[in-house]
Amino acid sequence: MKKKVLVVDDSRMMELQICKLLEGSAFEMAAYCENGEDAIARYEEIQPDIVTMDIIMPGIDGLETAKIILEEHPDARIVIISSLAYDDTINEAHDIGAKTFLYKPLTKENLIQALTEAMA
DSSP: OOEEEEEEOSOHHHHHHHHHHHTTSSEEEEEEESSHHHHHHHHHHHOOSEEEEOSOOSSSOHHHHHHHHHHHOTTOOEEEEESOOOHHHHHHHHHHTOSEEEESSOOHHHHHHHHHHHHO
């Protein structure tokens, strides 16, 4: 059975890219949310195995969204995906409890590797 991925990103292009990159892997996109509020509201309903989370989004940003999800679901596995590559951002993501941090643009190899490591 494939692992369910909740993709949280305000870019439809990123949704399509991640969906395509997951093809033929042990992961499948279970749902897509365009913002943090939707992700928080739908997490329980979807019960994903893993979440990919953009940082810059309208409303609640990805780091705050990850923090809220992890407070409510401490076993959640979150992979932050962003073009922001500042050390303090990466450190904050890890401090919140994110499993790993991926830089955009993504490749199939680095996405699958990050998801696999986060599941371990």
